[in-house]
Every structure is written in C-alpha cells, then in structure tokens.
Amino acid sequence: MPENEVIRVISRPTGIPGTEHFQLEKQPLAELQPGQIRVCNEWLSVDPAMRGWLADANNYASVKVGEVMRSLCVGTVIESTVSTYNKGDRLMGWFGWQTCATVKPEAVVQKITATDLPPSLYLGVLGLNGITAATALDKLGSPRQGDTVVVSTAAGGVGSCVGQLAKTMGCRTVGLTSSSEKVQACYEAFGYDHVINYKTDNIDQAIKAACPDGVNVYFDNTSGSISDSVMQHLAIGARVIVCGTASIPSWDPPPMGPRVNRILLTRRARMEGFILFDHQDTYASYVEKLEQLVRDKKLTYREHITDGLHTATGAIAQLYRGENLGKRLIRL
Amino acid sequence: MPENEVIRVISRPTGIPGTEHFQLEKQPLAELQPGQIRVCNEWLSVDPAMRGWLADANNYASVKVGEVMRSLCVGTVIESTVSTYNKGDRLMGWFGWQTCATVKPEAVVQKITATDLPPSLYLGVLGLNGITAATALDKLGSPRQGDTVVVSTAAGGVGSCVGQLAKTMGCRTVGLTSSSEKVQACYEAFGYDHVINYKTDNIDQAIKAACPDGVNVYFDNTSGSISDSVMQHLAIGARVIVCGTASIPSWDPPPMGPRVNRILLTRRARMEGFILFDHQDTYASYVEKLEQLVRDKKLTYREHITDGLHTATGAIAQLYRGENLGKRLIRL
Numbered sequence: 001m002p003e004n005e006v007i008r009v010i011s012r013p014t015g016i017p018g019t020e021h022f023q024l025e026k027q028p029l030a031e032l033q034p035g036q037i038r039v040c041n042e043w044l045s046v047d048p049a050m051r052g053w054l055a056d057a058n059n060y061a062s063v064k065v066g067e068v069m070r071s072l073c074v075g076t077v078i079e080s081t082v083s084t085y086n087k088g089d090r091l092m093g094w095f096g097w098q099t100c101a102t103v104k105p106e107a108v109v110q111k112i113t114a115t116d117l118p119p120s121l122y123l124g125v126l127g128l129n130g131i132t133a134a135t136a137l138d139k140l141g142s143p144r145q146g147d148t149v150v151v152s153t154a155a156g157g158v159g160s161c162v163g164q165l166a167k168t169m170g171c172r173t174v175g176l177t178s179s180s181e182k183v184q185a186c187y188e189a190f191g192y193d194h195v196i197n198y199k200t201d202n203i204d205q206a207i208k209a210a211c212p213d214g215v216n217v218y219f220d221n222t223s224g225s226i227s228d229s230v231m232q233h234l235a236i237g238a239r240v241i242v243c244g245t246a247s248i249p250s251w252d253p254p255p256m257g258p259r260v261n262r263i264l265l266t267r268r269a270r271m272e273g274f275i276l277f278d279h280q281d282t283y284a285s286y287v288e289k290l291e292q293l294v295r296d297k298k299l300t301y302r303e304h305i306t307d308g309l310h311t312a313t314g315a316i317a318q319l320y321r322g323e324n325l326g327k328r329l330i331r332l
Numbered sequence: 333m334p335e336n337e338v339i340r341v342i343s344r345p346t347g348i349p350g351t352e353h354f355q356l357e358k359q360p361l362a363e364l365q366p367g368q369i370r371v372c373n374e375w376l377s378v379d380p381a382m383r384g385w386l387a388d389a390n391n392y393a394s395v396k397v398g399e400v401m402r403s404l405c406v407g408t409v410i411e412s413t414v415s416t417y418n419k420g421d422r423l424m425g426w427f428g429w430q431t432c433a434t435v436k437p438e439a440v441v442q443k444i445t446a447t448d449l450p451p452s453l454y455l456g457v458l459g460l461n462g463i464t465a466a467t468a469l470d471k472l473g474s475p476r477q478g479d480t481v482v483v484s485t486a487a488g489g490v491g492s493c494v495g496q497l498a499k500t501m502g503c504r505t506v507g508l509t510s511s512s513e514k515v516q517a518c519y520e521a522f523g524y525d526h527v528i529n530y531k532t533d534n535i536d537q538a539i540k541a542a543c544p545d546g547v548n549v550y551f552d553n554t555s556g557s558i559s560d561s562v563m564q565h566l567a568i569g570a571r572v573i574v575c576g577t578a579s580i581p582s583w584d585p586p587p588m589g590p591r592v593n594r595i596l597l598t599r600r601a602r603m604e605g606f607i608l609f610d611h612q613d614t615y616a617s618y619v620e621k622l623e624q625l626v627r628d629k630k631l632t633y634r635e636h637i638t639d640g641l642h643t644a645t646g647a648i649a650q651l652y653r654g655e656n657l658g659k660r661l662i663r664l
Binding site: 052056058059060220223224227242243244245248251253254255256257258259260261262263264265266267268269270271272273274275278 | 596
C-alpha cells in the first residue's frame, strides 16, 4: 500500500508555532472513496496567518491538535471519483502539509488552467497573498491616483504585491521593511518610491519625511510599534487595512499599545480588518487580473523555497523572525 | 454704548477644561460694520468636543488663547447689514460664549423657521448632538433591522438620540451609562431594550448577556475601559463609530490600552472616526427628518439647563464627571 507523509499538529502554541508543535508521520493511504479526490502535492504554502489558525481555537480557520496542518497547496490529481476533476488536473486548494491529500471537492480553491505561468505562483502572487493584496487594497483601501500608500512588511508575500498594485493605480508607495537586502528588493524588484528600514532608520522621522501630505492608505501586516508610528501620520480620511499582526507574538492577553481612537476621530480615518475568505465571489476575477499583470511584467515576485516536507515545521517561526525574502514555499 | 459680556480663554488646558481656563469680561460693543450680523444669544451649548478644541492646537476646531470660547448658540438678530438675515430672525450658529455676538454670515449654521418647537432643541436633539447621532449612525453604522446597537454615554446628548434612532430602524439597543438615575432615563425616556450601569455592573458579563449574538454597531463616545469591554464582543462585520473620547482625560501622551488590531481582523470589523463638519451637505435634510420625529414623539430629549453666562465655565468639567442628564445648556 502506498504511504502518505504528513505533518500533524501535536500541541497548540500560545505564541509563534515552532518545530516542537508538529510531528512528521508516515501513514498508509486508504482506498479512495466515492466523492473523493487524491492530489499529489508539489508545493506547500507557509503563511503568517497559520499562527492564528493554531493559537486561537476561535479563529476563522482554527486547526485542532491531532489534525494535519492546514495549508494551501498546489498539486496534481492522481486519482479521482469526482467528475469535475480528472487525473492530471493541476489544482490549488486546502490540501494540507502532506505529500498526498485525499480530499472532497470543497477543498479545491481553483483549477490551474494557465500553462504559461509557474504553478507555484498560485500559492503566492496569484494565490492567497496576491489576491489578498488586490482585494483588500481595492475594496478596503479605495486608493485614488496620487494617494500615498504605506505598506508594512513591504517585501513580503502580500506587501510586495500591495506596493506594485498601488503603483499601477497611480499611487506613491512607501515601504517599511527590516533589512538592507529587503530595502534593495523593495526598490529594485517592487518599485517602491520610498523605502524605510525600520530597524535602522528613525521610523517616525522617516515616515514624516516620506509622507509630507500624510498617509492616505496604510496596509498593515504588523500591528505593534511600526503601526504606532504610521498611525501618527494618517491624512484626513485615511484608510487603514488590518490584514495581519505579524509583530505581535501573542494576543493572550492582548498587548497594550497607544489608543487609536483620537487619531481615528480627528483624522476621520477608518481602520478595518480583512480576511480573504469573505471575498470568494471576486476571487477568480482578481486571479485573472493578476495573471495578466504578471504576463505584462507589471507584477513581479520573489519566492523563498526550501525542499522537503520536513522543512515546513520551522518555517512559520522563520517568517516571524523576518528571515524570508518573498513568498515562503515548500517544494516536495 | 451697550456692553457685551464674554467668556475668554486665558490658558490652554492639557486635560479637562475648568473654570481656571476662562475669564468673564465685559467689553463695549463696537458699531456694526458692513457684512456683519449682531445676534443676541438666548442659549449657549456646552459640548464634550470643547475639550479637544481647547487642548489641541491641531484640532479641527481649535480655539486660541485670548479668543472668546467657541460654541454653538441660539439667538435672535438685533441688527444686520446682511440682506439674508433680518432683525427678529432666530438663528443657530457659532456665536460663542457671550451675550451678544457680532459675526459674519459664515457663522450661521441655520435659520430656525419652525415655530412649533422650542428653540433650545436646535442645540441638542435638532442640533449638533441629534444631527451627529443621525448622520454617524446612518452613514458609518449602516444599521440593519435586527442589529444589536450598543451606545456608550447612552443617556447623553448624542447617545440618547442614537438609541432612539436605532429603535426607529428596527434595531435592538443596549445602553451603557453611569448612574441609576440615568439607567432609568434610558429605559423610560429613551426606550433602550437593555441598559448597563458600568459603574456597578460587571460590564464584561453584562455586555455578553445583553448581546448574545455580538455587537453589530458600537456607537462610542468614551474610548477607555468601557470601549475595551464592548470591543471584545463585536460580531463579524461590526461597525464601530468613534464619535468622542470622553473617558480619556488627556491624549498627550496617548494613553495605552489593549490593541484592537486582532479584534478588527478576526471580526472583519470597521472602526471609523466621525466629525459632523464633514457632512454639511446632508445637515439640513437630517434636521428636517428629526424635527418630524420630535413632532411624532418618536424622538424625545432631556435638557440640563443652568442660568447665566457665568455657569458656562465649569460646565465642560461637569460633563466629563458625568453630572449632566441630557443636553447641557446655558440659558441667558
């Protein structure tokens, strides 16, 4: 009988998930049941959101102890009892951290039909990251030509897309990132107008200098002290997109920070949380739009790839240490 | 020569403005110049927002040291060189804390034409408070039938209108207030479905019990610990209207509180600041709507009146101590 290799969650972390919260296991593959599809995974995704799935039992995508780690993957159908998916189809979906997934059709996010683009992109610039960037920037940020758009984690999977998409909309883009290597990528690969290294620059002075007319759109993946500085410089009518909280190691109990109410009030600013799952109805149309931008070389990307299932367990913690440059992927 | 009695700002408070920040003065009235209107004030308004006008030089309506205290008033024209305003017209506008205001037409917010309603209402339920409540609830809160709407300062000038307007929209209303007298007013005068005394109840348990399906709209005038509790119970897609920050004595430096980012993210909630000055285009239409609700006895109000200009200087601090029941007014 063929074997499946899986990464199982063995305890619920309160902070950043590390190798100690997972276990690599082999298990036999049962015979395929009616209504099931079997997918051989080629690419696994590693996302900052995984911390929330693991840490919080009330999270929108909570993973239970004992389950295979939840993740988006790209793979090819090797066996199917479902008429809409055939052997050889390449799919992106919730197949989990394992070599071979046996799933129902609901797990499939999309069939990958484009053959001119690398399949791994459907986990990054054409997947959760890119579509999150495009949908949130568009629907919550409502950027107008000439707006100053500030992006935290500017070189990251989501941030790098936000910066580039904002440029296509005629905005000035200001990126916040954490190393000189990433500063260089922000300028050279992602076309930011201005980049701030928040580990070496005086962030408050740097934001003020980079945004003389204030910040119209702030796309935040960090929370914490970086955000506290940006919030001080919001323009009247600013839109703050709360897309992630990467700089806060634990929310139990919630950490303290400067209250934002007075800023929101005096600037008549809006701060709003975004989760892509709420926007399934527009997912496919944003994929098509971004595919075209990739083909037109208006949307570029970086991938940070490691080989082998075993490299996944430490990868979430690496993200939170800022060690990745671009979309973090596991190649099987 | 006739005399004018004025309240002048003599120092900029960092916290709550008190009698020590103002000075009562008499001064002669100069001859009316072309383009000016002279209004004899009958009613002066006292508003929580005044703290911000005084404390923060960058506030949208900052008052400088040496100026007559900025305030909305109702008065009657006694002399005019402007064709649109005639002797005997009753006006509501920015006439300041003084017995007799000499102003340009820009200071006028509206001419009061209804003769069947008490003029003081145009400083309360038909003025800044009522129109703030109606505009912010409608445009930022987007209440839907069946929504649970939570209101802080539930018995106050703005809050009491919000509660009643939300009821007319088919919402369940939950009020937060600070004394048994105000709890009674919330139930009997303002028709709240549920009222919480945040000084005596366990606020967290009380909100949970009053809002079993979560809070859809939170209309906040307080910031601070009351808000911290309400925020914990936001429903998915909740709208938080930041209309005031009455429970925070000073924003310099900004006080610390639990960070809200994770709540906004997981609940896909929106938090937005509101200032009525941004919505002048719809002011008159909301006045008309509320006049009709008052006539139909669907919108009631309480007024807390003291007599004499000298009673104004301590009145802001009284508001912040929660000593008023209803709209705080000075009758001249």
